[in-house]
Amino acid sequence: MAISRKFLTSLCWGVAPLALAANPSSAAAQDAPQADSAGGGLEEIIVTARRFEERAQQVPIAITAFSQDGLREKGVNTGTDLQNYTPSLSVLGDVARNQETYSIRGMGGNGGPGTGSGPGVVGYFAEVPTSVSGPGSFYDLASLQVLKGPQGTLFGRNTTGGAVLLEPARPKMGVVEGYADLTLGNYNRRSGQGALNIPLVDDVLAIRVAGQFDKRDGYVRDAVTGFDYLNRNNYSLRFGLQFNPTDTIRSYTAVSYVDVKEHGGGSILLAVNPARPYAALLQPYLLAQQARGVRETALSVPTREVAKAFLALNNTEFDLSDTLTLKNIFSYARTRSTSATDRDSTPLPIADLLGAYPGSYNNNLRTITEELQLRYDDGTLRIQAGGFFLDQKTPSPLTFQTVNPMQQLGLLGGGPLILPPALQAALGLPTPLAPALSLQPTAHVDGRSKAVYAQMQYKLTPDLTATAGFRWTWDRFGGDIQAYQDPQSYQIFNQLATLGVITPAQAAQVVGLNANLCVYDAFKAVAAGGFPTLYYPNCTTPTFKGKSDGPTWQLGLDWQANPDTLLYAVSRRGYKSGASNPIVSLFLGEEHPLFAVRPEQVTDLELGVKKDWNLGGDARARTNISAFYTWYNDIQVIQRASIAGSDILTNAKKARVMGLEFEGQLVPVRGLTFSAVYSYNSAKYLEYDSIAIPAIPQALTAAQPSRDLSGTPFSFVPKHKFSLNGRIDLPSVEGVGEMAFNANWTYQSSQRVTPEAQPFDTIAGYGLVNLRFEWNNMFGAPIDAAIYGTNIFDKEYRVTANPGYNNSGFINSIYGEPAQYGVQLRYRF
Incomplete structure (x- = not known):
């Protein structure tokens, strides 16, 4: 019986918000971004990448920024959508579709199964570290900003790859305004969002209320049950309050709630390893899957993803003088989720997570953050200094129900119990594998992070600034x-005794040994040469803990050569928290070298130029170019299914990424706009010897020798990515409104999903075409309409992978969204 890989993965996800423990950005712009006032069609977006408001073109780092209108035009609703329009950004998925993890310039990932570590790209919402992936976040925004490379000083820990900042639209003083937006499309799409801004006291108090819902049928169907997977069913609510009691005090309070109840991922089986124990059983299912195609599957678990997220925050600024500002940021967050997944993508009960106990969750976390910052700014010298604190704990036990194949003699038996057809029929089982249910009635994760920081910007000359x-x-x-073993699972041995397959004495021995057996106590007893003696509810509760610390820094120089040209050079150090592997402590003890995972260190050098061009008349252009080289030491990597079928996190010694990014716009004449983004990333391990795994009989784990993986590329890093966009604004007709046509093509080259050679170890390159026709201010009214089509050629492409071919014996993937089309209506007031 294998320990639940999902539980160990959930420990990582459970601690993931701790991995976001960095410092939030400064206040977002009060007003939505506007197009260039000169009429050139180059959008100017206010960003907070350096924790104060400034034009994106003035920020001396690589940054991709979007306004809410830009996200709407591109149909960006999740991180998976966002990656198509952002250089060097990839979104890593799992067979649980909404567990998106960002990777920028090859660095990201969820950190692996265990405690500590966490994502290498930090997400922020409304100025506090939180999750910005999955549904329910990308609406009513002032801006969305993707910062590239380590953000060492101001954003802190775990921003080794970068940061994604979502700034909500804040309440405005003195104006009642809002909008309502409705989308209808194929797959029974029904989606809506809206916002209402109300000033309550002139120049003192205003509120903003916003919400959204998104419903759509799934695009993968279960060929046996008819159940649809990869649907959408979520809603979000948001409340903001701006309180400015004096000219020197500004206080922003926000409350956000997200609710998700979706059917989960419909994964597709791609390959079966003939050398693994279940190969003969899996092969017919693989052939059936190949005949069905990628829009149908057959699973043993009705997968689901259920999540609730609550966030409350306050950001208050005090102007102590004309040059000195004190800022305090406090947040309270509660996230709860449960999911059911079928990791083998077949009707067989090989690797299934049934979810949490009724009324409980796989993930249940309370997170509190507090930051106090002091800022000095006299126009020549700017200093930001402060301290940050995060505390996270599990308020109630995390629970899990995991299904694996029954072993011949139970937990401590040999191979799996595979029943011949006649015996399967006599027992009334749907498959020749008898399922064994492992119950985990309690688990907890906790974490705490503290930091102090300071950053200085000094104008050496009016145009030359050092940081x-x-x-x-x-x-x-x-x-x-x-964890313990479900006693009902072992009644099959009594049934076998009734059928005369085994004797009653043998059945009693197996049932007596395994029913309610404390799983981890049994493993430890056998490892010590003893015999299991503990049964639920008298199980012990193994604990595991760790700590790490480290510095981050930034050095930079930027030159504003003229109002339209910025050149810069910056070098940064990133730190990613260390971690521990609970599965190692259970089988090998905390003293084993595989238990503790060292912190990851990243150092980069980035050179860039941002340039706006006036080409004469109405012609405008913009070119932003950055080149970078990144050195990684002790990079954290995952070794798949290493112990008892569970992944572990280890360190590779050295790696490097070098690349180039380009973002450009061209407006040759008024009403015609071309834009393009491109990135090149070459990411590979320089020194990487996988750690040898000893044979662990009590875990049914064979010895794994060390392998030299030096020179292999990173996973989920396409070498080339680009997006081409063209927009034609048709001549407006008085009293009719403005019409525009937009066409977009995005492409990313092939990407490896694992450094180890195996079938389907590479996701093939793919391109997507999206079209959109808009009619704004219809007949002079504040009504906008649009007809859209996404992936109009219905391209089939993979977006996730579970590459366990060399370990668990199979590989599967989730495929991206098919062609979709619909209409969108918006009313503004």
């Missing part, structure tokens, strides 16, 4: 787990 900053972060993390 230097330093930060130190301290992290602690830990958790516990308990």
Whole structure:
């Protein structure tokens, strides 16, 4: 019986918000971004990448920024959509579709199964670290900003790849305004969002209320049950309050709630390893899957993803003088989720997570953050200094129900119990594998992070600015787990005795040994040469903990050569928290070298130029170019299904990424706009010897020798990505309104999903075409309409992978969304 890989993965996801423990950005712009006032059609977006408001073109780092209108035009609703329009951004998925993880310039990932570590790209919402992936976040925004490369000083820990900032539209003083937006499309799409801004006291108090819902049928169907997977069913609510009691005090409070109840991922089986135990059983299902295509599957678990997320925050600024500002940011967050997944993508009960106990969750976290910052700014010298604190814990136990094949003699038996057809029929089982249910009634994760930092910007000349900053972060993390074997699963041995296959004495021995057996106590007893003696509810609760700390810094120089040209050079150090592997402590002890995972260190050098061009008349252009080289030491990597079918996190010694990014716009004449983005990333391991895994009989794990993977490329990093966009604004007709046509083509080259050679180890390159026709201000009214089509050629492409061919014996994937079309209506007031 294998330990639940999903539980161990959930420990990582459970601690993921701790991995976001960095410092939020400064206040967002009060007004939505507007197009260039000169009429050139180049959109100017206010960003907070350096924790104060400025034009994106003035930020001396690589940044891709979107306004809410830009996201609407491109149909960006999730991180998977966002990656199609952002250089060097990839979104890593799992067979649980909404568990998106960002990777920028090859760095990201969820950190692996265990406690500590976490994503290498930090997400922020409304100025506090949180999750910005999955549904329910990309609406009523002032801006969405993707910062590339380590953000070492101001954003702190775990921003080794970058940061994604979502700034909601804040309440405005003195104006009642809002909008309502409705989308109808194929797959029974029904989606809507809206916002209402109300000033309550002139120049003192205003509120903004916003919400959205998104419903759509799934695009993958279960060929046996008719159940649809990969649907949409979520809603979000948001409330903001701006309170400015004096000219020197500004206080923003926000409350956000997201609710998701979706059917989960419809994964597709791609290949079966003939050398693994279940190959003969899996092969017919693979052939059936190949005959069905990628829009149908057959699973043993009705997968689901259920999540609730609550966030409350306050950001208050005090102007102590004309040059000195004190800022305090506090947040409280509660996230709860449960999911059911079929990791083998077949009707067989090989690797299935049934979800949490009724009324419980796989993930249940309370997170509190507090930051106090002091800022000095006299126009020549700007200093930002402060401290940050995060505390996270599990308010109630995390629970899991995991199904694996029954072993011949139960937990401590040999191979799986595979029943011949006649015996399967006599027992009334749908498959020749008898399922064994492992119950995990309690688990906890917790973490704490502290940091102090300071960053200085000094104008050496009116146009030449030097930047230097330093930060130190301290992290602690830990958790516990308990599990036992469901007694009902072992009644099959009594049935076998009734049929005369085994004797009653043999059945009694197996049932007596395994029913309610404490799983981890049994493993430890056998490892010590003893015999299992503990049964639920008298199980012990193994614990595991760790700590790490490290510095981050930034050095930069930027030159505003003229109002339209910025050149810069910057070098940054990133730190990613260390971690621990609970599965190692259970089988090998905390003293084993595989238990503790060292912190990851990243150092980069980036050179860039941002340039706006006046080409005469109405012609305008913009070119932003950056080149970078990144060095990684002790990079954290995942070794798949290493112990008892579970992944572990380890360190590779050295790696590097070098690349180039380009973002450009051209407006040759008024009403015609071309834009393009491109990125090149070459990411590979320089020194990477996978750690040898000893044979662990009590875990049914064979020895795995060390392998030299030096020179292999990173996973989920396409070497080339680009997007081409053309927009034609048709001549407006008085009293009719404005019409526009937009066409977009995005492409990314092939990307590896694992450094180890195996079938389907590479996602093939693919391109997507989206079209949109808009009619704005219809007949002079504040009504906009649009007809859209996404992936209009119905391209079939993979977006995730579970590459376990060399370990668990199979590989599967989720495929991206098919062709979709619909209409969108918006009323503004």
